[in-house]
Amino acid sequence: MHELSIIQSILEATTNAVQQNGKPGTVETIEIEIGELAGIEWSTLEFLWPAAVGDTLLADATLQVRWVPGKAVCSDCSSSFDVRRLYDPCPGCGSHLLQITQGEELRIKSLTLVDKPTVAKAPLRWN
Template structure:
């Protein structure tokens, strides 16, 4: 369950940025997580309370923007949605593709006080 280490990394980022801003706590944290990032959203929700206990994020509202996977076929230049890394182009069936979106895992914004 690597979601706990990911949540703890998010806490570390939030604590660092809160300290830089001279604030004491976070009211809201906005995350961007791609469907291809390898994150189980249910697992992240399960470990979140443990990871944020006694931190600046303990009382924060967590908002997650889910970024759908998108790729461009390297053979026929088609843009298409990707649910799994091994999905092939729906037009020409090629497996050669460039992943354009969906691998994101970032703290988008913090509302601090």
């Protein structure tokens, strides 16, 4: 359930960025980057997201996720290869002494704010 902490960190960083931006507007899109080796369970994050952002500035935002595949360099034979699990050995020499070069990302890439008109609520009359 560390995904809840991750969402809260995203919210905090987003709130600060929007405040610093100084313009009113709602967040239309938030783009994040998650490495496949970063330890994030997508189904958990997806499940928690609506409740966690419920009455915040991200309530109506579309969450766009860019998944970054895992890559490593073998410290023994220097070959580069794709890593799906942390215990995968080097396909060249079988070594487990790997340096992960990609796939541990956890980044907020960008926010798209939209200066949508908020329609003032007129007194409604029903026919």
